Amino acid sequence: MSENRSLLCDTATTLLRDATDIHALEEAGFATLLVGEADGGFGGDWGDVFAVLRIAGYEGFDLDIAGLILDPVPGDSLEQGAFAKVSLAAGALDRILEMSIDYVNTREQFGRPLAKFQAVQQSLAILAVEAAAVNSAGAGAALAFDHGDAAFEIAAAKMRTNQAIGIGTAIAHQAHGAIGFTQEYPLHPFTRRLNQWRMEFGNDRYWSEKLGAAVVDLGADGLWDEITRRSDRNTG
Amino acid sequence: MQSFAIHPFETPDTAADLRAQVRRIVSECEADWDATDRANSWSVADPAFSARLGDEGLVGMIWPKRYGGHERDPLERNIVLEELLAAGAPVGAHWIADRQTGPLLLRYGTEEQREKYLPGMAAGRAYACIGLSEPGAGSDLAGVKTTARKTDSGWIINGQKVWTTGAHIAHAILALVRTEPESERQAGLSQLLFDMDTPGVMVRPIINLAGQHDFNEVFFEDVEVPHDALVGEEGNGWRQVTAELALERxxxxxxxxxxxxxxxxxxxxxxxxxxxxxxxxxxxxxxxxxxxxxxxxxxxxxxxxxxxxxxxxxxxxxxxxxxxxxxxxxxxxxxxxxxxxxxxxxxxxxxxxxxxxxxxxxxxxxxxxxxxxxxxxxx
Structure with a gap:
């Protein structure tokens, strides 16, 4: 991670943990995250947007920071909205993974921590793998936005995120048992949001029909050509 | 916590040329490839195709030139691999040598071992297999029982490997064996590299449920190899093998x-x-x-x-x-x-x-x- 990105993440973590109104974030400059330095902005890239929104998802931040950052940015608002949900979900999935790990390491049944049971270990490994997929997909989509056209990547990333949310939230709840189903316990603010994001800015049907038709248009050899052509834009 | 820290893949400048090179080779060879082989590509061994890739400089790409390699960037190799696999090219013959055995020799091998094996591997003409699993040691690999007894002139190996992919086409085997008598579990294991035509090595095919012959049983009966068959450090086999598995995954x-x-x-x-x-x-x-x-x-x-x-x-x-x-x-x-x-x-x-x-x-x-x-x- 670049030094600028690290500083940005530190600032975002502090602010998003404590801020109760969006103006504090506006004052801190998040509204101009993607505006060039020459124009008085932060001069960030889409990787920075991913990093900040990921932290918002991780912290369970409830205000519309995605809108604050992205509303002034020209482009397809559905794609941008989907990107925001992917980024938030990447953080939220990592958070429920962390909560699940802490819980099974602490909670004892049959005379030992739940974490000692292979069935529990294997189940949390699946949650970790799903969270990893969303984090990778979000970072990949951010790179594509930096190159201008992210139509393919955002379709893929949002679909993969929707899949991970379905699998991941179920595992987190299963690991927590009944306590995770209470209003008091802080798991549901993350899992309920995640399940809501799954439907917003394109559910599976929307993106799979769209991407499927686009892939078929490319032809049998075209899919691989397209995937490699697009990622080769990242020439160092 | 972060479940997956991203390391950006900066595409090498040569990516377009490498993709074009592989796609040209594929278009020249693919008439012979059956659809079912293309859906199984790194299991399909075609020595002629491996030799062609060797001639094109696409095997042992990241190895030093003095061993026949090409000193290319690992990310360049990654591009070549994904192009070959996406095309369903039959890369099985040289796959293990290129992916695992060669890199392991560069890390742990002696100068003699490198000079003996690497040039042929980089040419796409020398193939390797990896002897890990045994009848009593599958997922629990530390249960390896094959022994190598040290003598004045070398090692005498006895035992059996199983599920050994490509043993029937390989020229050499890198076997995990117990070199310390009475040792248990991860301790006392070492890696030995020797030619498959050494007397006492016997390969028996295992046909899979789809009728294909990929893996084998390999038997060792009083197989005599010199001391310098040892790869790396005596007793360090477990660590060497686990490092190798990350390359495989x-x-x-x-x-x-x-x-x-x-x-x-x-x-x-x-x-x-x-x-x-x-x-x-x-x-x-x-x-x-x-x-x-x-x-x-x-x-x-x-x-x-x-x-x-x-x-x-x-x-x-x-x-x-x-x-x-x-x-x-x-x-x-x-x-x-x-x-x-x-x-x-x-x-x-x-x-x-x-x-x-x-x-x-x-x-x-x-x-x-x-x-x-x-x-x-x-x-």
Whole structure:
């Protein structure tokens, strides 16, 4: 991670943990995250947007920071909205993974921590793998936005995120048992949001029909050509 | 916490040239490739094709020139691998030598071992197999019982390996053996490298459920090899082997080994609107896996150990590749004829049978998830 990105993440973590109104974030400059330095902005890239929104998802931040950052940015608002949900979900999935790990390491049944049971270990490994997929997909989509056209990547990333949310939230709840189903316990603010994001800015049907038709248009050899052509834009 | 730290894959400037080179070779050779072979590509051995890749400088790409290598960037090699796999090229003959045995010799081998084996491997003409599993040591590899007894003139090896991929075409075997008598579990193990035509080495084929011959039993009966068959340090075999397994787990072969099936689905059934959503979903997963594999390759190229990421990529890639044939089977039109000889029908028939092996070879799903869980601080 670049030094600028690290500083940005530190600032975002502090602010998003404590801020109760969006103006504090506006004052801190998040509204101009993607505006060039020459124009008085932060001069960030889409990787920075991913990093900040990921932290918002991780912290369970409830205000519309995605809108604050992205509303002034020209482009397809559905794609941008989907990107925001992917980024938030990447953080939220990592958070429920962390909560699940802490819980099974602490909670004892049959005379030992739940974490000692292979069935529990294997189940949390699946949650970790799903969270990893969303984090990778979000970072990949951010790179594509930096190159201008992210139509393919955002379709893929949002679909993969929707899949991970379905699998991941179920595992987190299963690991927590009944306590995770209470209003008091802080798991549901993350899992309920995640399940809501799954439907917003394109559910599976929307993106799979769209991407499927686009892939078929490319032809049998075209899919691989397209995937490699697009990622080769990242020439160092 | 962060479940997966991203390492950006900065595409080398030579990417376009390398892709063009591989695509040219493929277009010149692919007339001979059967559809079912293309859906199984790194298991299909074609020595002539491996030699061609060797002549083109595409084997041993990142090894030093003095051993026949080409001193290319690891990310350049990654591009060549994914192009070959996406095309379903028969890369099985040289695959293990290029991926594992060569790099292991560069890390632990003696000068003599490197000079003896690496040039042939880089030429795509010398092949290796890896003797790990035994009848009593599968997922629990520390149960290895094959022994190598040290004598004045060398080692005498006795025992048996099983599930040894490519032993029937390999020129050399890198075997994990017990060199310290009475030692237990991970201690006292060493790696020995020797030629398959050494007296006392016997290979017996094992035919898989689809009628294919990929793996074998390998028997050692008083096999005498010199002292310098030892690779690395005596007694350090366990550590050397585990380092090697990370190289095996995160490459593009973990999500592209049956890519041909998706290609044939698009070609033959893509116009069916009912199938397009599945094509979209499979493309999305493929794209995501590629992001993860490339990030892991970038981490490896920076000299870091991506053992955790590699386990994640392999677990997810295996699950994806197992799900593809089942998902396709589920959405095909009821009139689809599985016996019409089409490329799609034939590759689907094959993969429905062979897919279970994907989460067995190179570390079972349960072992991988155990590794992931340990990385999470469980266990």
């Amino acid at each position: 995160s490459g593009p072969e973990r999500y592209l080994s049956s890519y041909a099936l998706l290609r044939y689905l698009i070609a033959e059934q893509g116009s069916d609107k009912a199938i397009q959503p599945l094509i979209g979903k499979l493309a999305a997963e493929l794209w995501t896996l590629r992001q993860m594999s490339m990030s892991t390759a970038a981490k490896l190229a920076q000299g870091e150990d991506p053992a955790g990421e590699a386990a994640i990529v392999k677990d997810l890639g295996n699950s994806y590749e197992q799900q593809v044939p089942l998902a396709i089977q589920a959405v095909l039109d009821a009139d689809f004829d599985m016996h019409d000889g089409s490329d799609l029908a034939r590759t689907l028939t094959l993969l429905l049978q062979t897919a279970p092996s994907f989460s067995l070879r190179g570390g079972t799903r349960e072992i991988l998830r155990g590794i992931i869980a340990r990385g999470l601080g469980l266990r």
